[in-house]
Structures are given as structure tokens and as C-alpha cells.
Amino acid sequence: MSLYPSFARPNSLAQASELLAGLSGGSVIIAGGQEIMPHINHGAMQPDIYIDIGGLKELRGISEADGVVSIGALTVHRELQGNAIVAEKLPMLADAASRAGGGRQVHNRATLGGNLVAMHPLYDIAPALLALGAEVELVKAGETRRTSLAALMHETSHGLGSEAILVRVLVPAMAAGTGWAYEKLKLSGGAYGSANAAATVQLDAGRITAATLTIGAVADRIIDAAAAVQGLIGQAWTAAAAEQLELRCPALVKQPLSDQQGSGEWRQAMAGVVARRAMAAAVARAGQK
Amino acid sequence: MADHSTIDDTRYVGQAVRTIEGRAPIVGAARYTNDFVFPGQLYAHIVRSPHAAARIRRIDTSGALKVSGVVRVLDGAEAAAHIKPITHYIDPAVFGGKSAEVRVMAVDEVWCYGQPVAVVVAEDKRTARFAAQRIQIVYDVLEPVLDAEAATAPDARIVVPGWDSNIMMQAPFRNGDPDAAFAKAAHVVKTSVDIHRFSTQPIETRCYNAVWEHDIEGVTLYATAQNPHPLRHVLSEVLGMPESKIRVHAPVIGGAFGMKMHGHPEEALMCLLAKLTGRPVKWTETREECLLIGAREQRHHMELALDADGVILGLRDRYFANVGAPSACPGWGMAFLTGLTMPGPYAVRDIDVQMTVVITNKPSWNAARGYGKESTALALELAIEDAARQLGMDAAEIRLKNFIRAEQFPYNSPTGLVYDSGDYSGAVLKAMHAIGYEGWKARQAEGPKDGKYIGIGVAFELTPEGGALPGTMVAGYDSSSVRVAPDGSVRILTGVTTPGTGNPTGIAQIVADELGVTMDAIEVTQGDTTTCPYGFGNYSGRSTIVGGGSAALAAQQVRAKVVTVAAALFDVPEADVELHRGVFSVKGQQGRTLTFKEVCYAAYTGAYSVAHGITLPLEATATFKPSNIRHTPDENGRINPYPSYSNAAYVTVCEVDVETGKTKVLAFAAAHDCGRVINPVLVEGQACGAISFGVGGAMFEAIAFDSSGRQLTRSFMDYVMPRSEDLPAVKMVHHDSPNPVTYMGLKGAGEAGVGGSAAAVVNAINNALIPLGVSLNTLPLSAPNVWGAIQAARKRGQREAAE
Structure with a gap:
């Protein structure tokens, strides 16, 4: 905690990584500032050193190769909403990015990396990326590492935000005909989500051959509802299947959040509702161009 | 928006002229209070109590004084040695209540979360905040008193030392023979209405910048103040300076809604700090601090006596206002106005209303748009809706049957008010027509679709405006x-x-x-x-x-x-x-x-x-000076403090998703009487603003506390006001009855509508849920609360089926 913090703006990833490795703590990595600045303005965060990574070219750009879409961590929400590759290959991510709160001014500055590093249970990007099986590339102390986003979210010493830099997000392109939906339930237009669900589904002759489902905003971590969708494989999407899914999901919420986005009891029940609605919408969309 | 085709274009009055200050x-380019910076400017940071109730054992400010750039540190005891307690805007003692001594910062004891305890003045804001963390305060934490009704229990801890109870004021509003009315009633309908704490949040928070005027040994306060002259008077008393040496300058204000009426500790505190340092001292409120200012936490126990045809014969109400800790701001007066405005637009003569204003360890109220009249509307309109439901009557029908008729004006209300003019039935019919009442009823009769239930809500609000309270700086x-x-x-x-x-x-x-x-x-x-x-x-x-x-x-x-x-x-x-x-x-x-x-x-x-x-x-x-305000008491000791009685009817259609409890407002119409309309766009803007206030309050805005009395709602992440997507376009029609005594027939236009629109939404949601047996009169009707009520009704139904 210092009254007179320092500010550094490295020009390359290597330089940034080297700089971070030489610091002993009290530093914070900042890009779009949409996560950190409110905390700083509020006095909840008082860093000694700001490392502005906004100038790192390695963290920019969206490209596709070998069925994997690579998205730079500095990509802002507006780019995710409007980028042609994302629209074609990862439409659920584009949709989730457009559902994030804050309006256009925030969407123009808020980065993909900042959103993920915040690991905020109410945010919209992570549930979608988890349902899409995303991986991430990060650099810490000069070493580059690639891991699944799901694994990263359970790590306790990844160092993101202060020691490690999230470089890129790598997402398998959604297969043609994949049905998808991002369902968000919030108390009012300006509220954070109270329960969110991201679903993908593939159908063959009316039967579900593959499905993913994640549920966000109901617990302190995003829930991978794979166990709940397991029973759907090989089945048709019927009223009974929908009911089964809705019943199974609340059981996955061990400790529901209970805050001004809603009571725990309600959040737990809503986990089932948004899951069923997301899956129903994904099934309806499956196979359509 | 209304039809503006019938305007006289030889006059500006009546036309939608563009605002000159907009x-x-x-x-x-507007210069708000915070935009003023003067040479030698200093900045204050206030240390606030983290406890709802505590004794201050020790304050050590030495750590803060060691920080370079800190100019002055002050605690409550030292401030109290320099200046007097804050003069009450509306002293409860004038109305027979108890008056607490309110200091700018806590002395010995803190009585709410967020109460100022110490202040740091430094060369810049960051230094002040940094140094404030180095002030050490030792508290002996006390058990907080948080609920109004519990606070009136004989064994409740007394919040204000020296008081005999936590009741600040108790007053009856009584007329006729209510007991006889209830004795002869065919139906008695009991409804408890729980109005939660919700706020008014201006986008510009409060700011005070006090400049010491060395040439005259006086002070200029640049302030977010709605009432500069009365504030000057208060400052003169608190600071012990003649009014002639004090200047209050209120520049452009970015929203006020009553919250910027004075009595706030920071006003006099900044003036004192400017005097002590000889330099300009500024304090700008954070959103977290702004959210501390409460309003409207009020519980009503209503009883209506009705005859077999649905005519209201009598009304009883016992209501408890949780006004929080003592304050010099005029917030508590809201509770008084609630009773004074009973029974609103209804021609009921036999009433027995009792107000109980209770002090607790929650942060204090200040005035908020509606000023208690919105609570009257909520309590009345929810109770009448309950009566209509129990008697099997249409929501509009029961109101039309009980309104004061247009030919009865001027009308002497049972609490002593003299209503100037109006046509309440006409307004309701106009609003029903504007929304297409019969069409929605037909759609409702088709039954729910995809788990979505439709409900129609009708409500009315009478809003006395332009008030003057004797013996106070609330002048007419x-x-x-x-x-x-x-x-x-x-x-x-x-x-x-x-x-x-x-x-x-x-x-x-x-x-x-x-x-x-x-x-x-x-x-x-x-x-x-x-x-x-x-x-x-x-x-x-x-x-x-x-x-x-x-x-x-x-x-x-x-x-x-x-x-x-x-x-x-x-x-x-x-x-x-x-x-x-x-x-x-x-x-x-x-x-x-x-x-x-x-x-x-x-x-x-x-x-x-x-x-x-x-x-x-x-x-x-x-x-x-409106001639119909009367401060000479009549034979019953009653006065008429209001010259004008704006009123409006609200009709809304809501759709409830029973799976989630989430409500969507599908349609909204209002018929509004503010007397002669000077500028329809400005009037409609205000009226629509009040509607969104009411809808937000009814459905999701809420200030929450934990069990120890710490406020949980600290930012706009948790205090969420309506966005455009939360409201449909409002169909606004004017139904003007000119006031016979004001210039050109004007009535107040800016304040009205919070309670009427909130009640309409609550009534619509309950109307939608009649098939499920839900009746929810505990606000807000947020998705989790509505869902909870639906679950409870289902369980009740299952239990009853099993028995």
C-alpha cells in the first residue's frame, strides 16, 4: 500500500514477464481497467505498482487455425460481439459477450483477459468458454504454459493479475450444426446475473449425441453440469428429459450464493430453470444454419 | 406521451419549450459543486463507524497526523468543542415529539453504521484517505436495535441516552367514530403492508466546498443544497456566526429528490474545517456514503370496514416508521405526512390512524421524493386491492365507488386538509381507457400462457404539494x-x-x-x-x-x-x-x-x-403566498399546510413468470392532474421519472443490512435502479383540474407518482397471482420474493389438499 504508486508500460510480453518476475509483490496488472479501477477508486485495492499490459501486441488479434480459434487476451467485449471469426465459429461466445453488463462504454474497454482473471462468479464470459472447452495460454516468469480454463479456475497459485499474464484464449471452433444457447436470469435490466447457463448440443436423428452445460452466478465457482447432461446422451429432448435436467442441476449447487442477486434457495432452484431453458434453446437451434 | 395538439402558440405557457438550462x-459544460476548485484547496475524508451501535473508548489520530500532506485531523469531541449541535430542519419537538442532540460527528457513542467519527483534511484526496486508515479507534460494540416494532418493546435497548423509549413521536390522526363504523361493517379486511427501505439516488452525489473568506471572517459554502437560505440559517446557528457572514451557493444540481435537503453533518463540518485551516475544504460523497441515506422503512397494519356493497365505512391503521438514528435532516417528517394524507382520495370520514416513529441503529432517513405521501398511497391502495379481492369486486369498481366526487371540492379531509380540486374518478377512467383496460381483461381471461400470468393493477395517489409547516423553514x-x-x-x-x-x-x-x-x-x-x-x-x-x-x-x-x-x-x-x-x-x-x-x-x-x-x-x-394555507388551528386543532393537491391514477399490466418469479411490466398508463401545465415535456418527464422510481422501488431497489446492522448495499452493483428495458413506454394523459387559488391554477408537478406507480405494480403482480392463491404485501416484489410466495402458496395448497 503506497500513496505514490509506480506505473510501468512494457512494450513486449518478454519485457513484461521479466519485469513481473523481478517484483516482490504489491503490483497489479492492468489492461482495460474495468475490473480494477472501481476497486481502486473505492479504496478496496491500493497497489504499489501498476503494470499496464495494454501495449503488448502478443495479446492482441483473433485468428483461426486447425479448428481452434485463438483470441488475444486484450480483445475487448465489443470485438467479441462483432468479429467475423467469432460470429461464425463461436457464436455462443459472441452472444455471452453481448449479454455482459455495463453497456457500450464498458464493452469498449473491458478485455477478455480481464474478465477471466477476475474469476468473478457472476460474469458471463467464463460459463460460455467452459461450455466450449476453452484452453488458455499464460506466461509466468518467462515460461509459457497452456492449460484448460476449467483446470485453471481450480488452481490457487496461478498468479494471474499480479505475477502471471494471460496471453491468449484458445477455443475449439463449434462444429457445424451445434446447437447452443446462453441463458441469463437477472433481477432487472441493470443487475448482475442471478443464474446463468451455457449449453451446447449435437443431435443426430433427433437424439442427443453430445452436450455440454455450465451454470454460473449461483455459486462461488462456475459449475460444470456434465454429470447432469450425461443422462441426456442418446435420448431425445422430451418433456421428461427436460424435467430430469431441471431436477438434477440444483443438486450440483452445494453452497449457493445468497446476496442481493437473490437468496440461496431461489438461486439453487434457478440453476435448474436456466439449465433447462438453455438446453431447450440449444436443442431448438441445433442443426440449423 | 400525451397529445399536445391543443396549444395556444401565442403564449409560451403550455408549450414544450426547450429547456434554457439543459x-x-x-x-x-455544467459546473457542479465538485467542479469548483479554489487556490489552496484542501480535501476531507471522513472516517465512519463500522458498527451500528458502539461506545467509543478511544480515538488515536496521531498516525494520521504523521502522514505528509495532512493538514488537520478532528474527532467528534473536538468538533463539539467548536460548534453547536445541528439545528433540526423540522424539529420533532415542535410537533410534540422528542428532539435528539445531533452532532456533526459522534461523541462518545455511535448510533448507526456509517456515522462520522473523525475527519482528515489533506492536500489531496488520496492522502486524506490514506491517512484516515491510520486513525485508530477502539469501540465497545453494543447490541444494535434494528427493527422498529421490536425497538418499542419494553426491554429494548434505548438508542438515545436519556430517552425513556425508542419512540421519537407517536400521534393519532383520528376523526368521527371509527369504532362504530367497524361495528356495523359487513366486512373487515386486514392487510399488513411492509414498505422496505429504498432510496433516491441522484447521479451527482453530495458535495460541500467551504471557502474561508478572510476579508470578512466569514464563509462561503458551495453546496449540493436544495434550500440555500434555510441552510445558511442552520449554519449560522451551528457555527455561531451571523447569517450576513455566510454565503451558500448551490450551483447546478445533478438530481436531489429530497436527499439534498440539509441537516447533514458534512455541511457545518466543512465550514468548521475551513475556519480552522483558513483554507477551502471540500468533501465529495462516495456512492457508498450516498447509499447510507435511507427512507421509507415503514410497516402498516391496515383495517378497512366495508359495507356489503364495498363502500368503505372506516379505516384503521397502526404504522411504525423505522427512521433510523437521530438526524437533523427532515426525513422523519415523511412518517408524519403519511398519516396526515390518510385516507387519501377516499371519502371515508371515520378514521383511526396511529403513527409511531421509531429511532433505531440504522442510518438515518432524509427526505425522499413522495415525502411519506407515497407510503400513504401504498398502504391504502394495497389494502383496497385486498378488499376488492376478498369482496370479489373489480379493482376499478371499488375505487370509483369510494372516491371523493368532483363536485365535493374544496373538500375538508378528516385530518384537516382542504383538498383544492380534482376529478379522481375521471382520472381513473381516463387511465383505464389509455391502457385498454377491457382488452387486457379479456387477455387475462384467456389464462396463463407458457407459465406467464398476466395481472392488471390500478392505483391512485393523492399528493399534497407546496407545503408549509408552522414554526419551521418549510415555508409556503x-x-x-x-x-x-x-x-x-x-x-x-x-x-x-x-x-x-x-x-x-x-x-x-x-x-x-x-x-x-x-x-x-x-x-x-x-x-x-x-x-x-x-x-x-x-x-x-x-x-x-x-x-x-x-x-x-x-x-x-x-x-x-x-x-x-x-x-x-x-x-x-x-x-x-x-x-x-x-x-x-x-x-x-x-x-x-x-x-x-x-x-x-x-x-x-x-x-x-x-x-x-x-x-x-x-x-x-x-x-x-397561496391564500388557502391555514396555520390557525380549527376547532379540532387541525391545520391545512398545503395549497395544492396533485393527483394521478395509474394502471399497469404485469406479466409474472411463475417459474422464476420475475415480473415484466407490459403496459403502463397514467392520468395526471398537476393543474395548469406550463411545459408538457417537463411535466411528463417528471411524471415518468416518478413512475420509474415507483416501479424500481416496488420491484427491486432495496437497501439491505446484516444482522449486526452493517449495511450490505454499498454500490450500484447491489442497488439497481430501473433501466429503459425495465419499463414500457408510459401512456401519459393529462386530466387537469386547475387549482382555484394558485397562479394560473398550478399544482405541484415534480414529486407525485412514486407511491401510486409502486402500488399499481404490486397490485398487478398480486392480481396476476390470484389463481395461485398468492397475496404478497411485503415489498419489494423482486423475483426471489415472488417466487418464494408462490412456493409457499403451493406448499400451503398441498398441505390443505392432504388434510
């Missing part, structure tokens, strides 16, 4: 000056202020018509105690009634002067001179014209010739 805020009159310069330009100075509602434009429209000039000739100055006539500022929908009324009278006097000069210049009798939009002409003589500027210049330079017969300069000051 451009600057839109282009970012106000003054304006109209000054015309030699170039013909016009400056209006008023004692009323604007919180951003557009009243300067309304007042300028009135003056342009009365004086005979164009709008672009006019500037309006408000909010400065040194330049403006003594006035009472902005509250109670008064600014256009008394500000516009007084400016009209002043303009008429100035017009008489310029007409005299023009007659001399034309050499015709004054009666033959015409003046319209800045051009003088002579009746029946085409082509003979003079400009307003020519005549004004001639007046100023012709004191011994053409202007011989008038008193120069071309200025006048006038006061408008």
Missing part, C-alpha cells in the same frame, strides 16, 4: 425578482431552486408571457444567498407554484413600467400600447413599432423625460 449538462410562500437591463435582456432571480427538473424554463415561460418578451431574452439565477431574494428552495413540488407565481407578479410590475415609457415614446395612452414577444405596437396603428430594447434604453436614459412617471430601475420583487 444544454450545459448535456455537453458536459416564495419570492422572485425580475430585472430588465438597458439592452432589454431579462434576469429572473428566484428564491426557489432547481434540482434539475427544468423549473427555470417553466418560470421563464411564465415571465416571457407576462412581460411580453421572447424566451431568449431571459436568464434565470437561482441558488445563491447573496444574489437571490430570500427563499426556501426546492421541495414539495413548490418551485413553479411559488417561484413561477412570484415571478409572474414581478414581471407584471416591470411590464407596467415599460408600457408607461412606451406610451410616452409613442405619445398615446398606455391602454393603446401593446407588447408581444419583445415588440411594442400601437392598437389600430399599423407600422408604429418599437423594440423592447429601444424602450428599455429610453427608460434608463430618460429618467427626466419619458421615464419620468416610473420608478427606475426596471426591476421588481414580488412574493407569491
Whole structure:
């Protein structure tokens, strides 16, 4: 905690990584500032050193190769909403990015990396990326590492935000005909989500051959509802299947959040509702161009 | 939006004139209080109590004083040695209640979360905040008193040392023979209405910048203040300085809603710090601090006595207002107004209402749009809805049956108010027509679709406006000056202020018509105690009634002067001179014209010739004092503190998703009576704003606490006001009954509508859920609460089926 913090703006990833490795703590990595600045303005965060990574070219750009879409961590929400590759290959991510709160001014500055590093249970990007099986590339102390986003979210010493830099997000392109939906339930237009669900589904002759489902905003971590969708494989999407899914999901919420986005009891029940609605919408969309 | 086709375009009044003060805020050029920075500017950071109730054992400020850049540190005890307790805006003792001594910072004991305990003044904001963390305070934490009804229990801890109970004031509003009415009733309907704590959040938070004026040993306070002159009076008492040495300047305000009425500790505290340091000291409220200011936590236990046809024979209400910790702000008065406004628009004579205002360890209230009248509307309208449901009557029918009829005005209410005018039934019918009531009823009869239930809600709100409370600085009159310069330009100075509602434009429209000039000739100055006539500022929908009324009278006097000069210049009798939009002409003589500027210049330079017969300069000051306010008590000891009784009917259609409990407002209509409309766009903007206040409050805005009394709602992440997607376009129709005694028939227009719209939404949601057996009168009707009520009703149903 210092009254007179320092500010550094490295020009390359290597330089940034080297700089971070030489610091002993009290530093914070900042890009779009949409996560950190409110905390700083509020006095909840008082860093000694700001490392502005906004100038790192390695963290920019969206490209596709070998069925994997690579998205730079500095990509802002507006780019995710409007980028042609994302629209074609990862439409659920584009949709989730457009559902994030804050309006256009925030969407123009808020980065993909900042959103993920915040690991905020109410945010919209992570549930979608988890349902899409995303991986991430990060650099810490000069070493580059690639891991699944799901694994990263359970790590306790990844160092993101202060020691490690999230470089890129790598997402398998959604297969043609994949049905998808991002369902968000919030108390009012300006509220954070109270329960969110991201679903993908593939159908063959009316039967579900593959499905993913994640549920966000109901617990302190995003829930991978794979166990709940397991029973759907090989089945048709019927009223009974929908009911089964809705019943199974609340059981996955061990400790529901209970805050001004809603009571725990309600959040737990809503986990089932948004899951069923997301899956129903994904099934309806499956196979359509 | 309403149809504006029937306007008289020879006059500005009645037209949707563009606001004269609107451009600057839109282009970012407005200078708000926080934009003023002076040489040597210092910044204050306030240390607030983290506990709801505690004894202060020790405060050690030495750590803060060691920080470079810190100029002064002060705790409550030291502040109390320099200045007096804050003068109450409305002293409860004047009305028979208990008056607590309110200091700018806690002395010995803290009585709510967020109460100021110490302050650091430094060269910059960051240093002040940094140093504040180095103040060490040792508290002995006490068990907090948080619930109003529990606080009245005999064994409850007493919040204010020396008081015999936590009840600040208890008062009856009683008339006729309510017991007899209940004895003969065919139906008695009991409804408890729980109105939660919700707030008014201006986008501009509060800010005070006190500048020590070394030349006169006085102080200038730049302040987000709705009432600069009365604030000056309070500062004079607290600081022990004559009013003549104090200037309060309230620049452009970015929303106020009552929250910027004074009594706040930071006002006098900044003045003291400026005096102690000899330098300008500024404090800007954070959103977290702004959210501490509460309002409306009130529980009503209503009983209606009805005959077999649904006519209300009598009304009982026991209500408890949790006004939080003692404060010098006028918030507690909201609870008083709730009772005084009973039984609203209904022709019920036999009433037995008892108000209990309770002090607790929650942060204090301040005034909030509606000023207690919104709680009257909520309690009444929810109870009547309950009665309609129990008697199997239509929501509109039961109201139409019980309204005061248009021919009964002026109407003496059972609490002593004298309602000026209105046509309540007509307003409800107009609002029903605007929304397409029968069509929605038909759609509702088709039953729910996809788990979505439709409900229709009707509600009415009577909003007494322009109030004057005897023995307080809540005055019913106000003054304006109209000054015309030699170039013909016009400056209006008023004692009323604007919180951003557009009243300067309304007042300028009135003056342009009365004086005979164009709008672009006019500037309006408000909010400065040194330049403006003594006035009472902005509250109670008064600014256009008394500000516009007084400016009209002043303009008429100035017009008489310029007409005299023009007659001399034309050499015709004054009666033959015409003046319209800045051009003088002579009746029946085409082509003979003079400009307003020519005549004004001639007046100023012709004191011994053409202007011989008038008193120069071309200025006048006038006061408008509504004649129907009565402070002499009648035989029952009652007064009529209000000159005008705005009213409106609200009809809404809501759709409830029973799976999630989430409600969507599908349609909203309002029929609004604010008397004569000066500027329809401004009136409708205010009315729509009040509707979104009401809808937000009814459905999701809430200030929450944990069990230890710490406030959980600290930012806009948790305090969420409605966005455009939360409201449909409002169908607004005017249903104006001109006030017989105010200038041009004006009634207040800015405040009304919070309670009526909130009640309409609650009624619509409950109406939708009739098939599920849900009746929820505990606000807010947020998705989790509605869902919870549906679950409870289902479980009840299953239990009953099993038995």
C-alpha cells in the first residue's frame, strides 16, 4: 500500500514477464481497467505498482487455425460481439459477450483477459468458454504454459493479475450444426446475473449425441453440469428429459450464493430453470444454419 | 406521451419549450459543486463507524497526523468543542415529539453504521484517505436495535441516552367514530403492508466546498443544497456566526429528490474545517456514503370496514416508521405526512390512524421524493386491492365507488386538509381507457400462457404539494425578482431552486408571457444567498407554484413600467400600447413599432423625460403566498399546510413468470392532474421519472443490512435502479383540474407518482397471482420474493389438499 504508486508500460510480453518476475509483490496488472479501477477508486485495492499490459501486441488479434480459434487476451467485449471469426465459429461466445453488463462504454474497454482473471462468479464470459472447452495460454516468469480454463479456475497459485499474464484464449471452433444457447436470469435490466447457463448440443436423428452445460452466478465457482447432461446422451429432448435436467442441476449447487442477486434457495432452484431453458434453446437451434 | 395538439402558440405557457438550462449538462459544460476548485484547496475524508451501535473508548489520530500532506485531523469531541449541535430542519419537538442532540460527528457513542467519527483534511484526496486508515479507534460494540416494532418493546435497548423509549413521536390522526363504523361493517379486511427501505439516488452525489473568506471572517459554502437560505440559517446557528457572514451557493444540481435537503453533518463540518485551516475544504460523497441515506422503512397494519356493497365505512391503521438514528435532516417528517394524507382520495370520514416513529441503529432517513405521501398511497391502495379481492369486486369498481366526487371540492379531509380540486374518478377512467383496460381483461381471461400470468393493477395517489409547516423553514410562500437591463435582456432571480427538473424554463415561460418578451431574452439565477431574494428552495413540488407565481407578479410590475415609457415614446395612452414577444405596437396603428430594447434604453436614459412617471430601475420583487394555507388551528386543532393537491391514477399490466418469479411490466398508463401545465415535456418527464422510481422501488431497489446492522448495499452493483428495458413506454394523459387559488391554477408537478406507480405494480403482480392463491404485501416484489410466495402458496395448497 503506497500513496505514490509506480506505473510501468512494457512494450513486449518478454519485457513484461521479466519485469513481473523481478517484483516482490504489491503490483497489479492492468489492461482495460474495468475490473480494477472501481476497486481502486473505492479504496478496496491500493497497489504499489501498476503494470499496464495494454501495449503488448502478443495479446492482441483473433485468428483461426486447425479448428481452434485463438483470441488475444486484450480483445475487448465489443470485438467479441462483432468479429467475423467469432460470429461464425463461436457464436455462443459472441452472444455471452453481448449479454455482459455495463453497456457500450464498458464493452469498449473491458478485455477478455480481464474478465477471466477476475474469476468473478457472476460474469458471463467464463460459463460460455467452459461450455466450449476453452484452453488458455499464460506466461509466468518467462515460461509459457497452456492449460484448460476449467483446470485453471481450480488452481490457487496461478498468479494471474499480479505475477502471471494471460496471453491468449484458445477455443475449439463449434462444429457445424451445434446447437447452443446462453441463458441469463437477472433481477432487472441493470443487475448482475442471478443464474446463468451455457449449453451446447449435437443431435443426430433427433437424439442427443453430445452436450455440454455450465451454470454460473449461483455459486462461488462456475459449475460444470456434465454429470447432469450425461443422462441426456442418446435420448431425445422430451418433456421428461427436460424435467430430469431441471431436477438434477440444483443438486450440483452445494453452497449457493445468497446476496442481493437473490437468496440461496431461489438461486439453487434457478440453476435448474436456466439449465433447462438453455438446453431447450440449444436443442431448438441445433442443426440449423 | 400525451397529445399536445391543443396549444395556444401565442403564449409560451403550455408549450414544450426547450429547456434554457439543459444544454450545459448535456455537453458536459455544467459546473457542479465538485467542479469548483479554489487556490489552496484542501480535501476531507471522513472516517465512519463500522458498527451500528458502539461506545467509543478511544480515538488515536496521531498516525494520521504523521502522514505528509495532512493538514488537520478532528474527532467528534473536538468538533463539539467548536460548534453547536445541528439545528433540526423540522424539529420533532415542535410537533410534540422528542428532539435528539445531533452532532456533526459522534461523541462518545455511535448510533448507526456509517456515522462520522473523525475527519482528515489533506492536500489531496488520496492522502486524506490514506491517512484516515491510520486513525485508530477502539469501540465497545453494543447490541444494535434494528427493527422498529421490536425497538418499542419494553426491554429494548434505548438508542438515545436519556430517552425513556425508542419512540421519537407517536400521534393519532383520528376523526368521527371509527369504532362504530367497524361495528356495523359487513366486512373487515386486514392487510399488513411492509414498505422496505429504498432510496433516491441522484447521479451527482453530495458535495460541500467551504471557502474561508478572510476579508470578512466569514464563509462561503458551495453546496449540493436544495434550500440555500434555510441552510445558511442552520449554519449560522451551528457555527455561531451571523447569517450576513455566510454565503451558500448551490450551483447546478445533478438530481436531489429530497436527499439534498440539509441537516447533514458534512455541511457545518466543512465550514468548521475551513475556519480552522483558513483554507477551502471540500468533501465529495462516495456512492457508498450516498447509499447510507435511507427512507421509507415503514410497516402498516391496515383495517378497512366495508359495507356489503364495498363502500368503505372506516379505516384503521397502526404504522411504525423505522427512521433510523437521530438526524437533523427532515426525513422523519415523511412518517408524519403519511398519516396526515390518510385516507387519501377516499371519502371515508371515520378514521383511526396511529403513527409511531421509531429511532433505531440504522442510518438515518432524509427526505425522499413522495415525502411519506407515497407510503400513504401504498398502504391504502394495497389494502383496497385486498378488499376488492376478498369482496370479489373489480379493482376499478371499488375505487370509483369510494372516491371523493368532483363536485365535493374544496373538500375538508378528516385530518384537516382542504383538498383544492380534482376529478379522481375521471382520472381513473381516463387511465383505464389509455391502457385498454377491457382488452387486457379479456387477455387475462384467456389464462396463463407458457407459465406467464398476466395481472392488471390500478392505483391512485393523492399528493399534497407546496407545503408549509408552522414554526419551521418549510415555508409556503416564495419570492422572485425580475430585472430588465438597458439592452432589454431579462434576469429572473428566484428564491426557489432547481434540482434539475427544468423549473427555470417553466418560470421563464411564465415571465416571457407576462412581460411580453421572447424566451431568449431571459436568464434565470437561482441558488445563491447573496444574489437571490430570500427563499426556501426546492421541495414539495413548490418551485413553479411559488417561484413561477412570484415571478409572474414581478414581471407584471416591470411590464407596467415599460408600457408607461412606451406610451410616452409613442405619445398615446398606455391602454393603446401593446407588447408581444419583445415588440411594442400601437392598437389600430399599423407600422408604429418599437423594440423592447429601444424602450428599455429610453427608460434608463430618460429618467427626466419619458421615464419620468416610473420608478427606475426596471426591476421588481414580488412574493407569491397561496391564500388557502391555514396555520390557525380549527376547532379540532387541525391545520391545512398545503395549497395544492396533485393527483394521478395509474394502471399497469404485469406479466409474472411463475417459474422464476420475475415480473415484466407490459403496459403502463397514467392520468395526471398537476393543474395548469406550463411545459408538457417537463411535466411528463417528471411524471415518468416518478413512475420509474415507483416501479424500481416496488420491484427491486432495496437497501439491505446484516444482522449486526452493517449495511450490505454499498454500490450500484447491489442497488439497481430501473433501466429503459425495465419499463414500457408510459401512456401519459393529462386530466387537469386547475387549482382555484394558485397562479394560473398550478399544482405541484415534480414529486407525485412514486407511491401510486409502486402500488399499481404490486397490485398487478398480486392480481396476476390470484389463481395461485398468492397475496404478497411485503415489498419489494423482486423475483426471489415472488417466487418464494408462490412456493409457499403451493406448499400451503398441498398441505390443505392432504388434510
